[in-house]
Amino acid sequence: MSLRHAILVLLQDEEASGYDLAREFANSIGLVWNATHQQIYLELGKLNEQNMVHYRHVPQDGKPDKKLYRITDEGRQELVRWLRRPAAPARVRDAFMVKVAGGALADPETLLGELDQLVQQRKERLANFEAEARKLERQSEGNSRFQHLTLRRGILDQEAWLAWAEEVREVLEDTLNHQH
Amino acid sequence: MSLRHAILVLLQDEEASGYDLAREFANSIGLVWNATHQQIYLELGKLNEQNMVHYRHVPQDGKPDKKLYRITDEGRQELVRWLRRPAAPARVRDAFMVKVAGGALADPETLLGELDQLVQQRKERLANFEAEARKLERQSEGNSRFQHLTLRRGILDQEAWLAWAEEVREVLEDTLNHQH
């Protein structure tokens, strides 16, 4: 149960709304920990009850009002306690990989099509991460080195995936040629 | 809901018990899709009810009896249907990465210790994958090229992680030196 800790880590640097957090989970941190807005609103509610975060209500015009959350001392203490405990082992759930493993049954054209789409997505993500990393490299305050590491992880991960995708493409194209 | 499909993919090549599958999920496929024995036994039960797998009861001496499952035609059809549908986006849950992102609050010694342990684990996994890959390269039948791709993914993933870990180590050691 450490969605709460991921949220606390994000709130360490900035005041944010549930919506803001959902965006971050969809982008940068999403590679490492993902969550939908429903989960996030729920967890923010609990964290607030337990005094680990506080919020202020911000009315806006043209847009719906929002709640800006920030971490409390209690929240920071909880984070520190969690950081000391050994991390739960990493888990992955990658359906496309399962497909490749079962590739003999699939038809190669469809898989190639899907591969192309995923390559496209990963390349975009890679470009985003690289742009963000360059931004961070220019300004170096407190936590930025650690944020930079998160981005580096994202970059290395995309690169590894793309290299692998090329190997997959070769095998699929080969399978295709031998069918004719 | 595609634990069922991961199981069907594994059963494509071989007859296996729930226990066998659990071992595979813990090792090779685990990097890509993880599941505990409880989940697996439950899912095998459902798959059996729906005639997607069948099993034969195998008495053993010295060891408990086991059920060896194999995929049925219906199961294979279901797999093919699933392979045609676009895969659900990959999800990750890596608590250690979240820790690194919140690194400013953590004490570097503890994180370095944990990093060392994880590096150790990943190196072992890498060695395993490489050994398995070499085995597969010698024998090349039907599905082995796709199994090989799965292993390649594992290998590239470990390598990328280890490269990243070195960057993390540098930052942590640096933080440590500046504290004194």
Added chain:
DNA sequence: ACGACCATGTAACAGGTTACATGATTCT
């Protein structure tokens, strides 16, 4: 003696997903 391996399962609970609900503004 003690732990690891083989082998299967049930039950309670926590976590996560999908569907539903609302509504103004801005871009295409």
Added chain:
DNA sequence: AGAATCATGTAACCTGTTACATGGTCGT
């Protein structure tokens, strides 16, 4: 006219985890 963005939430449902339960063999 339609889709996307901002912004919050509830409820039903499905999935996944943790705890419990059993018991023989083999290696150290």
